[in-house]
Amino acid sequence: MTTTRQTRAQRREEEFEQLALAVTPRLLRSARLLCGDAHGAEDLVQETLAKLYVRQRSTLLPRLENPAAYAQTVLTRTFLSARRRRSSTELPLGELPDRLEPWGVAAPAAPEDRLALQAALAELAPGDRAVLVLRYLEELSVEETADRVGCTAGAVRTRCSRALGRLRVVVERSLVETEEQR
Incomplete structure (x- = not known):
């Protein structure tokens, strides 16, 4: 009986390890863009x-139809949740690195464009x-995004529209400032 339990536990460990190896690169890419820095992304x-x-x-994970999507939702x-808990006075310190490594994300060609986009997202x-x-x-649908974030599809559409508007303003302002510094 103990060997059956050990075998089952070992099988669960191996399944989890395979899942972790499969989803980690994609999770890191998303986390990097969410957090804005490599260290925060790795922690996330x-x-x-x-x-x-x-x-x-708890045996829930092996029964899921799409564990990778579940992992993205958890991320x-x-x-x-971490952003809601974070103190409004907490500010990250340090300088941006010269080279960004967004783990497979096609980055804009010019470094100043990359920095402008990262600053705008932040x-x-x-x-x-x-x-x-x-x-x-x-590249998730509105419904999938709503499910992962925990809101309605209408709220996702509204958030996307407003966030893209803010993003455009911030990126344009950042690019103008960069041009003026040259």
Whole structure:
């Protein structure tokens, strides 16, 4: 009987390891865009994988039809929860790196464009940033995005529209400032 339990536990461990290896690159890419920095993205992915591990032990995860989509949902909701808890006085310190590594994301050609886009995303509210990343990077439908964020499809459409408007203003302002500095 103990060997059956051990075998079952080992099988669950192996299944989780395979899932983690399969979803981590995509989770890192999304987390990088949500967080705006590599360290925060790695922490977010680690926290997401820890939550998935706990769910896997309760035997919910193996029964899911699409565990990768579930992992993306957990990542997004973990990000939003952390942003809600974060103190409004907490500010990250340090300088932006010279080279960004967005893990397979096709980046704009010019470094100043990349920095402008990253800075613009950082100025958006966490919910708006999450909606834009899911809709336009992950290429999810409005309904899938609504499901992952935990709101209605109408709210996703509204958020996308307003966030894109804000994003355009911030990117244009940033590009003008960059041109003036040259």
